[in-house]
Amino acid sequence: MxxxxxxxxxxxxxxxxxxxxxxxxxxxxxxxxxxxxxxxxxxxxxxxxxxxxxxxxxxxxxxxxxxxxxxxxxxxxxxxxxFRLGYIFINSESGIKKPEDLKGRKVGIPEFRHTASVWIRGILEEKYGVPVESVTYVLGPMEREKSINKYYIYVPQLDSTEVYRKDIKIVKAPEGKVLSEMLAEGEIDALYHAQIPTTYYTTNKVKRLFDNYIEEDLKYYREEGIFxxxxxxxxxxxxxxxxxxxxxxxxxxxxxxxxxxxxxxxxxxxxxxxxxxxxxxxxxxxxxxxxxxxxxxxxxxxxxxxxxxxxxxxxxxxxxxxxxxxxxxxxxxxx
The missing domain is CATH 3.40.190.10 (Periplasmic binding protein-like II)
Known part of the structure; x- marks a missing residue:
């Protein structure tokens, strides 16, 4: 060598x-x-x-x-x-109380191919009866770059808005909008992400879908043996x-x-x-x-x-x- x-x-x-x-x-x-x-x-x-x-x-x-x-x-x-079930966030006034309530709602994600979102969608469909096609996905940045540190910046890996399934509904967030604010303002109902939105800390309108997310993660691990x-x-x-x-x-x-x-x-x-x-x-x-x-x-x-x-x-x-x-x-x- x-x-x-x-x-x-x-x-x-x-x-x-x-x-x-x-x-x-x-x-x-x-x-x-x-x-x-x-x-x-x-x-x-x-x-x-x-x-x-x-x-x-x-x-x-x-x-x-x-x-x-x-x-x-x-x-x-x-x-x-x-483990990712602690990274599903909802608007507290959206009426979402359980996973099935996500059906028909608008859900923010950074990109459709985002690894954390793939796991979240897969687990929600397989374990909680939320088909991947049952929500509308809103693609956009989570935070405003000037208001955050570099660890919150998410740069899409590639343009991945096209998928092989025609029944998947994907739209882009309006220009100038960020997902954390849209969630707090009720413009989207939920958010799947790899990070915690800043509005989780600054407003009581953003909360986790699973308050007991560690229990839910452990349940998935015990059933599937998957980390x-x-x-x-x-x-x-x-x-x-x-x-x-x-x-x-x-x-x-x-x-x-x-x-x-x-x-x-x-x-x-x-x-x-x-x-x-x-x-x-x-x-x-x-x-x-x-x-x-x-x-x-x-x-x-x-x-x-x-x-x-x-x-x-x-x-x-x-x-x-x-x-x-x-x-x-x-x-x-x-x-």
């Missing part, structure tokens, strides 16, 4: 910190890790392919597999996972084709970094993190989900990936289902 410099862009997770401290390295590779907010990473990688490897939205990556170029190759390193995946690691295809060994090398390195993050979470003598009852929370989580509750690899995540692909297909985002072997580099299929 020849020496290689690899630029990787992702958010500053505890599970990537060991690359920055030098605890994790790859023989023959100089890793240039760029800590960037996730939406900036997506925009720059999808738009200009600026990095050799990067974090990427799961829905965006799967969509690229249906393009002629197929510019990226997936590695089963899942940098972001999150939803949001983002994965991808390599630019041209980099991968020139260095096929990189797929397994990257997987192994990120796996080692995750194990180091686990070790820090399990420290009991001091508070490594600013959480007064972290040990208590860790005991609850591992009792329910197992010691490796944030698994990497294909085998441990097959059901979760299959479920997400099924949701994307049912929602008209992809023309046909993919086999999991089509999603990841062949060098890591047995992980």
């Amino acid at each position: 020849s020496d290689l410099t690899l630029t990787i862009a992702c958010w500053s997770y505890d599970r990537v910190k060991p690359f920055l401290t030098g605890e994790v390295k790859i023989d023959g590779v100089e890793i240039n890790l760029k800590k960037l907010w996730v939406q900036e990473v997506f925009r720059r990688m999808l738009g200009n392919k600026e990095f050799d490897a990067s974090e990427m939205s799961l829905s965006a990556y799967i969509s690229t597999l249906f393009t002629k170029e197929k510019p990226f190759v997936g590695i089963p390193v899942f940098l972001s996972r999150k 939803p995946i949001m983002h994965l690691l991808v390599i630019r295809r041209d980099v991968y084709e020139k260095n096929r060994w990189l797929a397994k090398a990257l997987y192994d390195a990120f796996l080692k970094a995750k194990e180091i993050a686990y070790e820090e979470l399990r420290v009991t003598g001091v508070n490594t993190f600013m959480h007064p009852w972290l040990e208590y929370e860790m005991e609850k989580i591992t009792k329910l989900m197992g010691k490796d509750y944030w698994p990497y690899g294909v085998k441990a995540n097959r059901k979760t990936i299959d479920k997400f692909i099924s949701y994307m297909y049912k929602q008209g985002l992809i023309p046909n289902k993919l086999e999991i072997e089509e999603v990841f580099a062949e060098e890591v299929l047995d992980t």
Whole structure:
């Protein structure tokens, strides 16, 4: 192997910190890790392919597999996972009391292919009887950029207003409108997003659909055994084709970094993190989900990936289902 410099862009997770401290390295590779907010990473990688490897939205990556170029190759390193039933917000005067009340309503989303929205729509349809076609989706920015910090800015990954299903109703928010304000003002009835709207904190007109959202998330997990995946690691295809060994090398390195993050979470003598009852929370989580509750690899995540692909297909985002072997580099299929 020849020496290689690899630029990787992702958010500053505890599970990537060991690359920055030098605890994790790859023989023959100089890793240039760029800590960037996730939406900036997506925009720059999808738009200009600026990095050799990067974090990427799961829905965006799967969509690229249906393009002629197929510019990226997936590695089963899942940098972001999150339960999403706590991210359904409603107008308190809309009359929505339960999930079924969403039928026939206007629901704000950042884009139809948005990974968090795919999970929310899929779970609402499968578990709560809210068909994906039963609402009208209003696409728009959530906040006004001048009034927020950079972590609230959502830049659409690609123009994804067209879907393969003709019965899906999608409209764009009026020019100059933002979804958080539209929800507070009753111009939309609900909002599915990856973040909490600022109006949730500034007005009593915005609240969660599920006050007990953790219970609902746990119910989904107990029934399905799924901890939803949001983002994965991808390599630019041209980099991968020139260095096929990189797929397994990257997987192994990120796996080692995750194990180091686990070790820090399990420290009991001091508070490594600013959480007064972290040990208590860790005991609850591992009792329910197992010691490796944030698994990497294909085998441990097959059901979760299959479920997400099924949701994307049912929602008209992809023309046909993919086999999991089509999603990841062949060098890591047995992980």
